[in-house]
Amino acid sequence: IRSTTTAADGTYRFGMDPGTYDVKAGYGYLYSPGLVEGVVVTAGGAATANVTMNDGGVFYGYLFKSDGTRLASATVEISQGTDVKRTATTNSSGYWRINNVAVGTYDVKASATGYVSQTKSGTINANAYSRLDFTLVVVTAGVMGNEVYQLDGVTLLALQEGPVIRNRAAALFAETENA
Incomplete structure (x- = not known):
């Protein structure tokens, strides 16, 4: 007012x-x-x-696709336990920023439709900036029931749909990529 x-x-x-x-x-x-x-x-x-007012800081960073290009219109959320504190949306350059975050440790989750979400731990120190970049892997195929996912050309079979399966699929993809 x-x-x-x-x-x-x-x-x-x-x-x-x-x-x-x-x-x-x-x-x-x-x-x-x-x-x-x-x-x-x-x-x-x-x-x-x-x-x-308490000392705080800023979380910021970029979201990338697995081919290295930046990912626009993705969501980044910071949480402590099950309590989501704040969210941001990436701009056309894949940049995101959340200002005025209280000092502490947070789970920072990046997600976008059609991509496997990724969570990292991040810490805000007093009067400091904390950068976290994410690279999300495309989910290019999926079937209900016994799930079949194809992640950038690697086909995986999952017996049950859910975030644990998607995270394991992303980890398996990373292992396959490094092999």
């Missing part, structure tokens, strides 16, 4: 109509934004909201 810039000492001030507001503060790409919810402003009154 309104925005302002803090003074040199970190204080801020702006007028608001009576009501209940959430106050969010952020600075650049490297800080995890602070949020104070439910700040009540009364008619003719003032309210105080002390917002704390």
Whole structure:
């Protein structure tokens, strides 16, 4: 609704109509934004909201196809356990970026329709950038029931559909490629 810039000492001030507001503060790409919810402003009154921002960082990188070209419109998500924290979509150059990530270790998953998804572990340190690039393998054929996949010309048979089978297929493809 309104925005302002803090003074040199970190204080801020702006007028608001009576009501209940959430106050969010952020600075650049490297800080995890602070949020104070439910700040009540009364008619003719003032309210105080002390917002704390935490050190954070940025995840970024590129997604590639197995032939080395970049992959546009793919999804990258960061999570901790089963809690998905944030997502990004790659641009036309395969570039992705997620700003203002709190310090910690995350699972970073890249996926796109028609490709085998890939997950890597990534760490955000205070005030730092962390680059993670991904290369996704094309799934060129699939059949329901007893699954048959063809990954860039290597045919694999899987007895059950699912992400574990796809990840194993990608690993088998990588082993075949390195043989």
